[in-house]
Amino acid sequence: MIFVLSGPSGSGKTTLRDLLLKDKSVKNKFVKSVSFSTRPRRPGEKEGRDYFFVSQGEFCRLKRARKILEWTKYLGYYYGTKKELVEDALKEGKDVLLCLDFKGMRRVKKIYPKKTKTIFIVPPSIQELHKRIKGRSLETKDEEVGERVNLAKRELENISLYDFTLRNVNLKQAVKGLKDIVLKRSVV
Ligand code: 5GP
Numbered sequence: 589m590i591f592v593l594s595g596p597s598g599s600g601k602t603t604l605r606d607l608l609l610k611d612k613s614v615k616n617k618f619v620k621s622v623s624f625s626t627r628p629r630r631p632g633e634k635e636g637r638d639y640f641f642v643s644q645g646e647f648c649r650l651k652r653a654r655k656i657l658e659w660t661k662y663l664g665y666y667y668g669t670k671k672e673l674v675e676d677a678l679k680e681g682k683d684v685l686l687c688l689d690f691k692g693m694r695r696v697k698k699i700y701p702k703k704t705k706t707i708f709i710v711p712p713s714i715q716e717l718h719k720r721i722k723g724r725s726l727e728t729k730d731e732e733v734g735e736r737v738n739l740a741k742r743e744l745e746n747i748s749l750y751d752f753t754l755r756n757v758n759l760k761q762a763v764k765g766l767k768d769i770v771l772k773r774s775v776v
Pocket of ligand 1: 659668
């Protein structure tokens with residue numbers, strides 16, 4: 589199976605994914621998809637763990653060489669799923685967990701319609717989202733915070749197009765909810 593996690597910037601989807609992957613019952617069954625990205629690395633982020641950070645030229649080369657399964661442009665930067673990683677995981681019989689925007693979700697669902705389950709992470713409120721985005725070092729510029737919040741509002745409009753929605757108010761409960769979805773493949 590392929591599980592796609594989407595949600596606005598600041599919804600906590602990557603934190604949820606990382607906590608889920610630390611869980612003993614999940615750990616060895618799932619592969620985390622690490623994407624290529626042309627955006628600058630934030631403090632604390634690691635090459636190969638958070639993203640494969642590449643230049644725009646390198647990203648175009650990878651795209652031309654068909655090494656990218658799907659891609660998007662987000663606030664001027666390119667992001668793309670490493671095709672090989674997804675294909676190898678599926679060949680090994682493992683489940684894959686991807687964090688993608690709406691465009692990526694639609695594309696992966698189109699490529700793997702039967703294998704893909706999609707989950708939208710809902711933030712507690714727009715005010716809380718604003719606070720979380722502002723708290724990130726790279727995005728403290730008011731302009732970018734505003735852009736991310738506006739994009740978040742637009743992403744929330746697509747919520748009905750996902751298989752599952754999960755409210756991330758309490759992190760512990762949200763991890764449990766996510767675990768229920770990916771292990772039992774059922775609605776929570
Ligand atoms: P951020 O800059 O906050 O890490 O990511 C910005 C947005 O791009 C998030 O919604 C994230 O889920 C999405 N994203 C990250 N990697 C990919 C990717 O490979 N493909 C697509 N379609 N979206 C991605």
